[in-house]
Amino acid sequence: MSAYWLMELRVAMRALTKRPQFVLTVVITLALSMATVISVFSLNSLLLLQSLPFKDAQQQYVVDFKLDFAGKTFPSLPVLKRRFVENQTSFESASLYVGETRTLELQHQLFKLETAFVSASYFDQLGLATTHGRAFNHNEKLNNFTPSTVLSYQLWQEKFSASPAIIGRQINIDGTFFSVVGVLKKGVLSPDNLASEQPQLYLPLDYSNADLFGNKNISEGDASIIAKGNANNHTSYLNDVQSLANKLKTEINNPLLSFGTLKAHVTPLREAIIGDSDRLSLLLLLGALMLLLVACANLSNLFIARSVESKQDFAIHVAVGAKHKQLFNKLLMESSLLSFASGIMALLIAVWAIELIKFIGSDSLPRLNQLSIDSYTLLFSMLICCLLALFFSYIPFWLSRNASLNQQMQTSGKGGGKQNSARSRVALLLGQSALVSMLLCFSSLFLQKSLTELEKVTGFNTEQRAILTLERKNKALSKGELASALPAVIEQIRQLPEVTNVALSNSSPVIMAGVVFPVQKSIDSAEYMLSVNKAQPNFFDVLGIEFIKGSTFSQNSAEATYEVILNQSSARLLLGENWAIGDSVFVTGRPYKLVGVIKDTFRARYLRSQLGNELVIVPYNKINGDMLPSEQIVLNIYHGKSKHFNFSNIDSIINSPTSAFSITSLQSLQDVLEEEVHLAKTTAILAASFCLLTLLLAAIGVWGIVNYSAKMRHFEFGIRMALGAKKVHLLKMMLLENIKPLSFGMFSGVALATLIIQANAAHFSLFGYLQVGYLAPMIIAMILTTLIAIIKPVTQVVNDAPMSALKREQ
Known part of the structure; x- marks a missing residue:
């Protein structure tokens, strides 16, 4: 059995090496489309499938207070949050987190570092383990003023050369010397909702600038609360927190608390971190899958056209005794080589695409510092490759067995065969153009958002x-x-x-x-x-x-x-x-x-x-x-x-x-x-590249459909030309036959995309609505692309002499 498959492998490789243009088109198109799907799936895997890297993550809550005043919402005072942590009895434990920037002086060099000022219970509550030393304990409680610090693993590696002698060392932070008591393990992180960047230093709350005691004339800083309780007890906790907040509001002598309405918020930690990002990531995955679907539809036309060219080979194989199963194995081996070669290239591109997602989504997507190609993503990639291999081998195999369909595609004149063939062609073109139009609409939203950002007049002179x-x-x-x-x-x-x-x-x-x-x-x-x-x-x-x-x-x-x-x-x-x-x-x-x-x-x-x-x-x-x-x-x-x-x-x-x-x-x-505009530039380039890829897929798809149809009708073209029809007449006839379904598909795709955007206005509000000024050039480019994709294969067929077409049919 293994010798049989090795033989099939050698035969498939020889067959593919004879058609380098076909192989490159398939591999590059599939690799780019699969890389988009794989990188976006890895994001969904992170947000939806992977658990949070914290102890008892389902039992952790984020407690917050907001002041509604003058039509806007403002964070509450740090003193209120400190008082809540000290007086609450609903949760098993509660910890404060204050994010600030501090300067580390090391060998006469200054380094600005993201610094977290945390309660002594913070590390134990979230299960943040150390690789050296210890985390904070009762010694670092508020009001103890113990100058201790815990370093992140990254800071320990980069600034202290991963020295195990770091424990007990005195380091200068903003002019105060702190003793290093611990180093966090590699990969240990704080929740993303607490700070825009992961902290490199952890210090006791005593050294924060936040007005935790309400002693300053003007309150400074903000604080976050992480509380641990029972899972699925959100409503009960909210009532208790709001009740305690109302009590504390009257006890704290600060006029700001009397200006507005104080509202408590209790949110599960996962929900606080992920927010609506899971919906956004699913929308991105849907768009990526649509792109892959368009690519598959387009490439299937190439496989169909190739099967037409290979029908004589299939006939010879059958004539000498080959079974249908053997024909299918031959096709499966070829499509498997193409699919898995595309998959390997896609994974390499996806590694770069993931870094691009981290850069572009740094302001809007959580947990990106944990984003990578995980086991779920690898399994998903292998599944896609297997499905594509089966799909691209079954289509030409099914056509080679379906004599009636083959006859329908070859028939000309005004019989039912042509009508059925026309219906198949119209359905393919309509679906193709509708999908491509939808993708262009969605990508134009990203493009118009970034270009609008870049087109803004600064209002000041930046030179010198x-x-x-x-x-x-x-x-x-x-x-x-x-x-x-x-x-x-x-x-x-x-x-x-x-x-x-x-x-x-x-x-x-x-x-x-x-x-x-x-x-x-x-x-x-x-x-x-x-x-x-x-x-x-x-x-x-x-x-x-x-x-x-x-x-x-x-x-x-x-x-x-x-x-x-x-x-x-x-x-x-x-x-x-x-x-x-x-x-x-x-x-x-x-x-x-x-x-x-x-x-x-x-x-x-x-x-x-x-x-x-x-x-x-x-x-x-x-x-x-x-x-x-x-x-x-x-x-x-x-x-x-x-x-x-x-x-x-x-x-x-x-x-x-x-x-x-x-x-x-x-x-x-x-x-x-x-x-500030670098992100907008990168997003614009990415969106423009996505538009070009979509147009390329549209051209490949239309070319495949029209090429297959034209080759099946070369006998008809020969007869028409023998009877006096000019080449331009045949070209015009094919243009008229294909333009109508393409135009209707474009209109349907734009209409459907508009409805989807309006139905999900909350998620698309960041990008605004479709603007004709950005969408029109894309539609025009698509029309020109499809015209070229129609004219090219038809021209190749009608350029043959009519008698040659008739002889080939004989």
Whole structure:
């Protein structure tokens, strides 16, 4: 038996090597389509099939409190969450998590690291094990102020050379020395819903900047609660949590809690991490499977056309005694070679595609740091290869046995055979064009979203601009000391030979996060929670921000105290279309005079989705009369005297021994903008590539259908040409026969895609609705592609002399 299959393998390989064009078309098309399906399936496997890597994951809950105020939702105070953890009795245990950034000083080098400040019970509750040392215990409880730290496995490997002597070592974190008590095991992670990046350092809660005790004038930071209880007890927990929250609200003396409605939320940990991402991943898988279905439909036409060319070989095999089973084995071996070669190539491409998914989906999809080709994905890939091998071998085998169908495809004239053949062809073309149109619609959504992002006018000049963000070098420095030291630093930078001007603000122009405050038209009108930014009067000139009307703040600080500048979006929101310079705007209940309205500027996508496009800008340090703890110190530098800015000069100024500041970031404004639009560029390239692949599949499919139909009708073409028909007439006839089902299929596909998008508006809201300006070029490209795919095979058949066609039929 093995000798028989080895012989079939050699025969199949010889047969395929004689048709390299056919082999390359099949392998490349299948590999690209399968790679898309495999990479998206691996995402679904991670989100739907794999359990969370935490102890008793089904019993873990995320407890949160939100303040509903002025039409927007805000996180509650850290002190409320601390009090809840200390007073709750419903859960078996509860832990706090605060995410911040800290600086590790190592061998005179500074490293900014994502840092988690956690309760002593955090590691044990989630089952986060260590490979060296221990996790936190009662020694690291709140108010003990024990300077201990646990390192991530990655940090231990990269910064400490995986030294086992790390336990007990003192490391400098923001000027305080902490003793390393443990190193987490490889692959041990914190829940994705707690932080945008996995923490590299774990410190006790005592060292967090979050206002856990409500001692600060303005509450700073946020905290998350992970609680362990009984599975499937969500409703009971929610009632208990809300009741305790209402009680604590009255006990905590903070005016913010009295402004809005406090709502408790209790969410299973898996649901908190995954959210609606499972639905999005299923939609992506559906789209990928549609692409594979189109590829299979298209390639099946190539296999059918090839079977037509090989029908003489089949007839000879049968004549010399070959059984149908042997014919099927021959076809199965060929299709298996093609399918498994495609599968191997697809897995290699999928490895790269998974990295692309991690990059593109980093802001919207959870658990991507765990995404890889797992055992489920490998089994799924093998199943696809087996099914494709059976599918591509059975179709030509079935056609070779079905004499009636073969006769129908060869018949011409006006008999029933032609009608049945026409119905088969119309059904194939209609389904083909409908599927391709749907895929083009969905891919155009991704394309239009990313292109819209790229087409946004920045609203400021990025050339010869640099952004310097500073922070306190010593946390013990008061805000007054910082304010006194800052003018000298600005003047030193302004004196650099290439620098033209420097402007102080509390947020960089791309981010423009500021601080959210209530803003209203009048004291009695509706309040809007808007991003209020601070800037010096020269801020707009330094960045080249254009005024629609009005001008910048008064240079006299006393006169500028209660002046405000709005962007166009906030002016329309607060004052309507008929806004005018001199109108009053109330910020935190205090009237400000409108002195200017600027054009809307580019804003980071994640902030735009949370805070909108509205910006309010006031003179620096005029809200609450002091610099807020959460504010940044941003120096916007215009180096107009030189295209290239020497960043080392800034380093020497800021990092001098007497400086009160350290550098958080120093980049050209163009680089800052490029970082924001890089994702949009990558998504646009990916979407455009997907569109091109879809059009290629459409061309292959239509070519296969028309090529098969034309070859089956070459006898008819010969007769028509012998009777005087011109080649152009035959070409026109075939175009008319095929254009109608293709056009109807395109219309049906677009209509069905539109209905699907509208029915799932919540999931497609991020991408908006189909825009004719983006979809029309794709449909036109599809029409041109299909026209070429029709003309090419028909031309090949009709170019033969009519008598040659008649002789071949004999």
